[in-house]
Amino acid sequence: MKIAVNTRLLLDNKLEGIGWHTYEILRRMAAAHPEDSFYFLFDRPYHPQFIFGPNVHPLVLPPPARHPLLFYIWFEWSVYRALRRIKPDVFYSTDGFLSLRTSIPTLLTVHDLAYHHFPEHLPWVMRTYYQQMMPRFVRRADHLITVSEFSKKDLIARFNVLPEKITVAYNGLRPVFHSVDASEKQTIRDEVSAGQPYFLYVGSMHPRKNIERFLEAFSRFKDQDSQKIHLVLAGRMAWKASSIKSKLDIHSYRDYIHLTGMIPDEQMARLYRGAIALVYPSLFEGFGMPALEALASHTIPVLSGTSSLPEVGGEVAIYVDPLQTSSILNGMLQALNHDPHDAGWVKKADEQVNKFSWDESATLIYQELLNLSGR
Numbered sequence: 001m002k003i004a005v006n007t008r009l010l011l012d013n014k015l016e017g018i019g020w021h022t023y024e025i026l027r028r029m030a031a032a033h034p035e036d037s038f039y040f041l042f043d044r045p046y047h048p049q050f051i052f053g054p055n056v057h058p059l060v061l062p063p064p065a066r067h068p069l070l071f072y073i074w075f076e077w078s079v080y081r082a083l084r085r086i087k088p089d090v091f092y093s094t095d096g097f098l099s100l101r102t103s104i105p106t107l108l109t110v111h112d113l114a115y116h117h118f119p120e121h122l123p124w125v126m127r128t129y130y131q132q133m134m135p136r137f138v139r140r141a142d143h144l145i146t147v148s149e150f151s152k153k154d155l156i157a158r159f160n161v162l163p164e165k166i167t168v169a170y171n172g173l174r175p176v177f178h179s180v181d182a183s184e185k186q187t188i189r190d191e192v193s194a195g196q197p198y199f200l201y202v203g204s205m206h207p208r209k210n211i212e213r214f215l216e217a218f219s220r221f222k223d224q225d226s227q228k229i230h231l232v233l234a235g236r237m238a239w240k241a242s243s244i245k246s247k248l249d250i251h252s253y254r255d256y257i258h259l260t261g262m263i264p265d266e267q268m269a270r271l272y273r274g275a276i277a278l279v280y281p282s283l284f285e286g287f288g289m290p291a292l293e294a295l296a297s298h299t300i301p302v303l304s305g306t307s308s309l310p311e312v313g314g315e316v317a318i319y320v321d322p323l324q325t326s327s328i329l330n331g332m333l334q335a336l337n338h339d340p341h342d343a344g345w346v347k348k349a350d351e352q353v354n355k356f357s358w359d360e361s362a363t364l365i366y367q368e369l370l371n372l373s374g375r
Helices: 016-033 068-086 124-140 148-157 182-192 210-221 242-249 265-274 290-295 309-313 325-336 342-354 358-373
Strands: 002-006 037-042 056-061 088-095 105-110 144-147 166-168 198-202 230-234 257-259 277-280 298-304 318-320
Touching: 016 037, 016 144, 016 182, 016 277, 016 298, 016 342, 016 358, 037 068, 068 124, 088 358, 105 124, 105 358, 144 148, 144 358, 148 166, 182 265, 198 210, 198 242, 210 242, 210 325, 230 265, 265 290, 277 290, 277 325, 290 298, 290 309, 290 342, 298 309, 298 325, 309 318
Parallel strands: 002 037, 002 088, 037 056, 088 105, 105 144, 144 166, 198 230, 198 277, 230 257, 277 298, 298 318
Antiparallel strands: none
16 A cells, blocks of 8 residues: 655654654554555655654655645645655545645544634634634545544534544553652652652643643642642743743742753653642643653643543543632642552553553554555
8 A cells, every 4th residue: 555644743853742643653554564655745854763664755845834825835736746646545644734636535633623612822824724724624534533532522513524434543652651669759859840849731832721820820839838849841832922931930939930841752751750740721632642641650630621631531630620720729739639659549540541552543543544545
C-alpha cells in the first residue's frame, strides 16, 4: 500500500499534542508494515529522526504553513500536486486539515472542536478559517479518526456525522513517564523548587487553558499555606498570552512560581514525578495528555470535570469546576491530603493508564487506511 501522510507538525524539539500523536502512530505503522511505502509531506526542512525506516519517503512542500492563507495554499496547491505525482492509495492527515481538491481516499484525524466551543480564544483569522473550513473538511473526509468518545459525540452533534464514519483511537503514553520512590522525589524537588513541594501545570499557555483562574487559586492557596509550596508552569506561552504574563508580573507570590518553557521529555517526566499533583483546569480538551502522564507517574491529577478529561482521568482524578476559582482551590487542598503511596489508588491509577495504548491505536488507524485503500 502507498500512503501519503500530512506530517507538517513533526517539528524537532517542538512536538506538542497533535505532533506527538502523529509521531507515535506513524513510527509504529512504518515499523509494523515494511511492505508499505509512506510518503511524509513536510512544509519545511525535517529532522532525520522522523524518517522511521527505509519505507519512509520525505517530501518538503513549500510554503511553511502557519497561517490560514498559507494553509489553503499548502493543502490546495502543494499537497494536491504532490498527491497527483505520488498517486497514493490513501491520504492520511493527522491535524484536522485536508485537501479538498484531491479525489484520493482521505482519512482525517480531528482531535477536538475547541474552535466551536470557545471561538473567542482564537485570533480572528484562525477562528474564521476553522468556522468556514472545518465543516467542509469533515464532509470531504472518507473516514474520521478522533481521540476520545467525547470528541466523537461532539463531531456527531456538530456536523451530523454518522457514528460509523468515526473511529476512536486514543492517545497513549510514552515510556519515559513512570513513578519513582520517595527519595528520588525529594531529589527532584531539590533541583526544581528549592527542596519544597510543588504543584505542576503542563502544557502550552493560552486562554483555553484557564491559567489566570489557576493563578488566582494559587494565590488564595498561598494565603493559607504554611509549607512553602511552589508552582511550576511547564510549557510555552502561546497565543493571547499577554494577560497571563501580566498576571504573573503582579502575582503576590511570584517568587514561588517557576516557568520552564518547552523542555525535553526526560525533564518533563521528572517534573511529574516530583509534584504534589498536576493541576490542569483547562476549559476544554479533546483528550488531555497531561492527565494520563500524571497518572503514569503516580501523581494525582486535579482536572476540570469537563469535555474529555473525565474519560482520561477515570475514577482516580480529582475533578473541579474550571469556572470557579474556589473549586480549583478546593481541588488543590484535596490533592495536598492525598497519599500517593496508597496501594488502592496506585492500582486503580495503573489500571486507568493501561486503557490507553499507542499500539492499539496505530492498529486501528492502519485498518481504516486499509479499508479506504480497497485492499
